[in-house]
Amino acid sequence: ILQEPIMSRASNIESVFLLLAQLPTRYSKSLESLCDVSLALGIGKSPDTIRRWLNILVDLGYAEKTQQEGKDSFKRATPLPWVTAQYDSLILTLTARYFACLLPERTKQQYQSLFEQSEMDTQESDTYRQWLTCIEVDLPTEHMNYSPHLATIKQALTQKQTLRFTLVGQCLNTIPTKLRLSTQGLSLFYLDNQQLKQTPMLGVLAVYEP
Secondary structure (H helix, E strand, O other): OOOOOOOOOOHHHHHHHHHHHOOOOOOOOEHHHHHHHHHHHHOOOOOOHHHHHHHHHHHHHEEEEEEOEEEEEEEOOOOOOOOHHHHHHHHHHHHHHHOHHHHOHHHHHHHHHHHHHHHHHHHHOHHHHHEEEEEOOOOOOOOOOOOHHHHHHHHHHOOOOOEEEEEEOOOEEEEEEEEEEEOOOOEEEEEEOOEEEEEEEHHHEEEOOO
16 A cells, blocks of 8 residues: 655645645646646645645635636645745746756756746836846856756765766866856866866766766
8 A cells, every 4th residue: 555655744834835836827727737746846645635735825825726627726826925926026037047057956947937937927017127127137147058967967066976077178087066157157166186176067068977
C-alpha cells in the first residue's frame, strides 16, 4: 500500500505556498492539473489533501474557486498574498530581467510562469510601462538561456561538486565556488591549484560530471 511521505508542519506550509505559486491569475486550472503539477514539484500529497489545501487558500482570500464542466478549478486572487498584484508584477519583472540567472535552478523553474505573467501585466499597466522606460540598469538581460551549462554549475555550487570544465585554452577538474553578475556579464569563479580564478560564462565551452 502506497503511503504519503511524512512531512513536518513547516514543510506542509512551504508546500501550500508553493502550490499557491502555481495558480494562474487570469484563468482557472483544474484540480487534476494542479495535482499533476504538485507531483512534479515533489509535493507527495493525495488529491484530497491538495483539494483541502486549495480550499483553505480560498477561505483565506489567496485563491478563487470556479466550476468548469462540473469540476473544481482554482486561480490566484493575487500573485503573492502580502502585496498587491501591481507591485508584485513590477518586482517580478525586474527580477526576471536581471537576476533570474542567480536564482537556484529549481526556484527559477517554479517561478517561470509567474515571471512570464508579470511581464505581461507590467506591459499592460501604463504607469509601470512608463516607469520602466525611465530607468536603466547596466546589467546584461539576455541570460535566461545564458549558458546551457548554468543549471549544472548551480547544482555543483550547492553540493560542492567537482565538475570537468572545458574552457578557452584549458581543461580541468574543479569545484565552482561563485557566480558573479556584473556589467561585463556572468562570470564563474573556480579553484585552480589552490588559487581562485575567474572566467566569463561565455568562455565555458563544456561542462561534464567527471
